[in-house]
Amino acid sequence: MIEQTFEQAIEQKGRIFNVQRYSIYDGEGIRTLVFFKGCNIRCDWCANPEGISSKYQVMFSRDKCVSCGRCAEVCPAGVHVMKVQGSETIHHVDRTVDCIGCKRCEEICTSEALNIMGKEVTVSELMDIILRDYDFYLSSGGGVTLSGGEVSLQADFAAALLAECKKAMVNTAIETNGTTNITNYEKLAPVTDLFLFDLKQIDTDLHRQLFGIGNEQVKRNLERLVELKANVVVRMPLIRGYNDSYESITGAIEYVSNLAKKGSIQRIDFLPYHQLGKSKYDMLDLEYPVPGNPGYSSLEMDMFDQFLERFDFDVRLVRH
Ligand code: SF4
Ligand code: SF4
Known part of the structure; x- marks a missing residue:
């Protein structure tokens, strides 16, 4: 050895x-x-x-999210998506897409709704x-x-x-x-x-x-x-x-x-x-x-x- x-x-x-x-x-x-x-x-x-x-994973606290969309703007992988639901645009995490662990979303989210695991x-x-x-x-x-x-x-x-x-x-x-x-x-x-x-x-x-x-x-x-x-x-x-x-x-x-x-x-x-x-x-x-x-x-x-x-x-x- x-x-x-x-x-x-x-x-x-x-x-x-x-x-x-x-x-x-x-x-x-x-x-x-x-x-x-x-x-x-x-x-x-x-x-x-x-x-x-x-793998890297997004822990998402729905109750804290204000659906501002900032995470979706910075995510290079497309994990965060904003979906129109009725009269509102709501944030979702797309679990079919692999997160690369860059933590940009966690850093930009002022609501502390995101924690990247990994x-x-x-x-x-x-x-x-x-x-x-x-x-x-x-x-x-x-x-x-x-x-x-x-x-x-x-x-x-x-x-x-x-x-x-x-x-x-x-x-x-x-x-x-x-x-x-x-x-x-x-x-x-x-x-x-x-x-x-x-x-x-x-x-x-x-x-x-x-x-x-x-x-x-x-x-x-x-x-x-x-x-x-x-x-x-x-x-x-x-x-x-x-x-x-x-x-x-x-x-x-x-x-x-x-x-x-x-x-x-x-x-x-x-x-x-x-x-x-x-x-x-x-x-x-x-x-x-x-x-x-x-x-x-x-x-x-x-x-x-x-x-x-x-x-x-x-x-x-x-x-x-
Ligand atoms: S940045 Fe935070 S508060 Fe804004 S949509 Fe993303 S998770 Fe929600
Ligand atoms: S850590 Fe990076 S790749 Fe993963 S969800 Fe956040 S912004 Fe997207």
Whole structure:
């Protein structure tokens, strides 16, 4: 393998869609979350639909738009169109046209109705942002968490970024769906202090029904991380009717607790369904895939908490 020079590593580019500072979720302490653009699977309950496509996307807040037409005048791709409707001329986003991410529309819209999702950034640009909160990381035991989208699809960029964090003594964590090639996890393991690793469904046939692929690769990757002595918290989103059967839950706990005997899996966190990302679907002209509101009542969550007490392994319900 040919090693990169320092200059090559810090000038490496990746595509992200957001940087969120001062988060207290997704790892210990106060954290900066970097959201990677592009995902290889599609979860109906995804709270970050703007992270699924690797392409640039327009987030459009209809309620703020005054249909002034300025975005349509500057857009070189023809994404913004003004349509006559009765006596009015109304702004529309043409989703059949590819946005090239120039951000001219976002800059010219004084109503703040437009946000372009997707940005090319270098490792050094991100490090400038990350290091602004260094004192907070030190005082809180926090650091940086890479999220998405799916981070491991940009494994070289993520590894270069996390290597710089490690050089600066910044704690590092990654959220991953666990489904991509094993070599991605092998690249990321040496520079990742904590993997927040999804195991969404222990039954491979049900996993295939949900995501179009079985869970064999997920298990292989998790087992490889255990071999590599990586620090792991397994996460299971808890979605009514998708994976919250007795068999799904106890099967996942049995598999993970057995695997934990060989290595450094800390625990399983169960993350109950919420609708926090629902409004973003509307801003992207996407249909929200989950019908109704299958969230859990506090009584149901109390009962689930009690149910988890019977296991010897550390299993937690995380309530936001
Ligand atoms: S510039 Fe902003 S307010 Fe004007 S039409 Fe475009 S989105 Fe609407
Ligand atoms: S970012 Fe550029 S290409 Fe994309 S919609 Fe805005 S003006 Fe058009």
